Amino acid sequence: MKKYDYVLVGAGLYSGVFAYLARQKGKKCLVVEKRNHMGGNIYCEEIEGIHVHRYGAHIFHTSSKEVWRFVNELAEFNRYTNSPVANFKGEMYNLPFNMNTFSKMWNVATPAEAKAKIEEQKKAVTGEPKNLEEQAIRLVGTDIYEKLVKGYTEKQWGRDCRELPAFIIKRLPVRFTYDNNYFNDLYQGIPIGGYNVIIDKLFEGCDVELETDYLEKRDHYDGLAEKTIYTGMIDAFYGYQFGKLEYRSLEFETETVDTDNYQGVAVVNYTDRETPFTRIIEHKHFEFGTQPKSVITREYPRDWSEGMEPYYPVNDETNQKLFQKYRSLAAQESHIIFGGRLGEYRYYDMDKVIESAMKAAMEELK
Incomplete structure (x- = not known):
């Protein structure tokens, strides 16, 4: 008998949902995470009493009743509606x-x-x-x-x-109504108290090792558990044997500003080419904050290179062909489940990550 039923590589949303459902079935889980915190890209840190989305704006939205019911078991959600604004050289336009x-x-x-x-x-x-x-x-x-x-x-x-x-760009959303709600989904909101409330519930009862690289001691960790749930980069798992998949990365510049309201909305996109960042996020507006100060984050897109955070898979034909080679290897694995943005090399909204993890857990834990 091995010590754990599952080793979960990465402490993001996919691993969290899988671990939560596995724990409900009495399974023992070990989580191995490179970063110094849980929660992957939905992690929040508190600054000036404001829940700051450390890795960019995360606005929960879904049309799935099952997913909405699931997340509401973990936290209460507010009524935040995503209504971003575009700034083109000082001219302000509503989006979408x-x-x-x-x-x-x-x-x-x-x-x-x-x-x-x-x-x-x-x-x-x-x-x-x-x-x-x-x-x-x-x-x-x-x-x-x-x-x-x-x-x-x-x-x-x-x-x-x-x-x-x-x-x-297969389509661009165009609406001939006076409606600034960015999403068409039935449900949307932000968890009251920030996403860490959800993270804590998802990983409750798991053993956790932070600041640990699974790939450096893969044999050790695989030996501890019956199965591995891998949510890291699929090409890295296979030692880049067919070549490296491409990603786009981001840099975040976060600043506390001495005003109670910096831009009047959570997200402003800067759509001219000359401004180096793509958007400014003012975090307090996600939760209708009334704090005397505010925290803003500027978001800068970057070319990805090894050692940087891979945020967006480059979903073009060349990379899809390369990914299919890695996926064919992954399909032959009997003790490893690949999941999440990096394990499946696809851009996922949060609700779709949850759906994918729920499906994998249902098949695995039946």
Whole structure:
């Protein structure tokens, strides 16, 4: 008999959900985490009485009743609605693109006027779009593309929009209503007390080793448990034998400011190319805070290299082909389950991570 039923590599949301469901079945779990804290990218730290999202804005939203019921068992959620604003050289526009955006941009009042504007501008591109720029113009016209898509996208990807493939933007949400709610999901909110409330519940009863690299002592940890749940980089697990998958990374610059309200909204996107960061997050607005000071975070996209945090898989054809090679190796493993953003090499919203972990746990623990 081994000491544990499961070793969970990484202490993020996928591992947490799996561990929580495994513990309910009486299973013993060991969590091995590289960082010095639990919770992966949803971890919050408290500054000036404000729950600061250390790895960027995390706004929970889902249309799954099952997932919503699950997270509400762990924490009570507030009624926060994501309504970000775009700043283009000092001009402020509502997001997602809706009648408030169009009214400000073109001084139009009706959906018919806004549609006519967009349809006219879309004619600038004829034939099949050859790159992201042409694809975006075909979707929303030239004005919205130039002011609200181009600079932001080029900062995110570190490349000119004309060098990016068209398929990256399959659609851009356009609404002909005066509705600033970014998400269409049935449920959204922020856990009252921050995400650490959820993290603590998910990993309750697990043994934990922080600041520990599983890959450096893989044989040791695999020997401790019947199975391993691996949520790290799948290419790193296999020693990059087919080559390295690509990611985009981020840098965060967090500052306490001596004002009770810095920007009036939780998220402002800076959509011009010249501003080096993509957005500023003011954390107190996630929980309707009334603290005398505020905490803001500027978010800078970065090219990823080994040793940096891999945030966004680069979901292009080259990387997908490479990932399929690693996935074929993973499919042959009988004692390892790969999960989460890095283990499955895909961009996941939080609710989809939870769904994926619940599915894996249901199959494993039946």
